Amino acid sequence: xxxxxxxxxxxxxxxxxxxxxxxxxxxxxxxxxxxxxxxxxxxxxxxxxxxxxxxxxxxxxxxxxxxxxxxxxxxxxxxxxxxxxxxxxxxxxxxxxxxxxxxxxxxxxxxxxxxxxxxxxxxxxxxxxxxxxxxxxxxxxxxxxxxxxxxxxxxxxxxxxxxxxxxxxxxxxxxxxxxxxxxxxxxxxxxxxxxxxxxxxxxxxxxxxxxxxxxxxxx
Numbered sequence: 397x398x399x400x401x402x403x404x405x406x407x408x409x410x411x412x413x414x415x416x417x418x419x420x421x422x423x424x425x426x427x428x429x430x431x432x433x434x435x436x437x438x439x440x441x442x443x444x445x446x447x448x449x450x451x452x453x454x455x456x457x458x459x460x461x462x463x464x465x466x467x468x469x470x471x472x473x474x475x476x477x478x479x480x481x482x483x484x485x486x487x488x489x490x491x492x493x494x495x496x497x498x499x500x501x502x503x504x505x506x507x508x509x510x511x512x513x514x515x516x517x518x519x520x521x522x523x524x525x526x527x528x529x530x531x532x533x534x535x536x537x538x539x540x541x542x543x544x545x546x547x548x549x550x551x552x553x554x555x556x557x558x559x560x561x562x563x564x565x566x567x568x569x570x571x572x573x574x575x576x577x578x579x580x581x582x583x584x585x586x587x588x589x590x591x592x593x594x595x596x597x598x599x600x601x602x603x604x605x606x607x608x609x610x611x612x613x614x615x
Contacts, residue, residue, distance in 0.1 A: 456600030
């Protein structure tokens with residue numbers, strides 16, 4: 397029992413420490429998608445080779461308080477719970493970018509209470525060991541952006557034939573817009589909803605820049 401407890405505590409700390417410097421390998425979701433026949437395209441780039449436009453767009457779309465919280469946005473979680481109780485057919489998530497990173501990199505994609513508990517533990521660890529710039533760097537290099545497409549560089553190349561560093565505000569907003577449903581929505585050929593959503597995200601990205609809400613990762 398003691399060995400299990402020690403392994404359960406030390407193991408996650410050790411792997412998080414390694415990933416502070418080494419790009420995380422394939423995630424459970426990537427393996428699952430490959431089994432489903434979606435292929436694999438991921439091109440790791442450091443955060444300083446990802447357009448600030450995309451950084452601000454993703455923060456504006458997914459977690460506007462990313463630089464202010466310590467892994468958990470309790471206000472957003474409470475709002476999501478209230479919304480889900482009122483509209484159970486249209487579930488809204490309250491996860492931060494830190495929580496999403498912990499889930500994407502270390503855990504399986506399907507929801508259950510065990511995974512949520514581990515997600516919280518890994519979130520605490522990456523906040524303490526990695527810090528905000530590394531969390532966002534790993535997030536932007538790991539999330540799904542289309543069938544078999546992972547990370548900002550692959551997403552930029554596949555959708556716009558541009559490097560992630562060269563994305564303009566409109567392209568960045570459209571990539572951020574499809575994060576919730578990357579297998580259904582397309583940044584390169586956006587429908588009316590994605591165009592509208594992208595416009596809102598572009599405005600949010602402007603507010604993020606104006607208010608300095610991405611200063612913890614953009615120096």
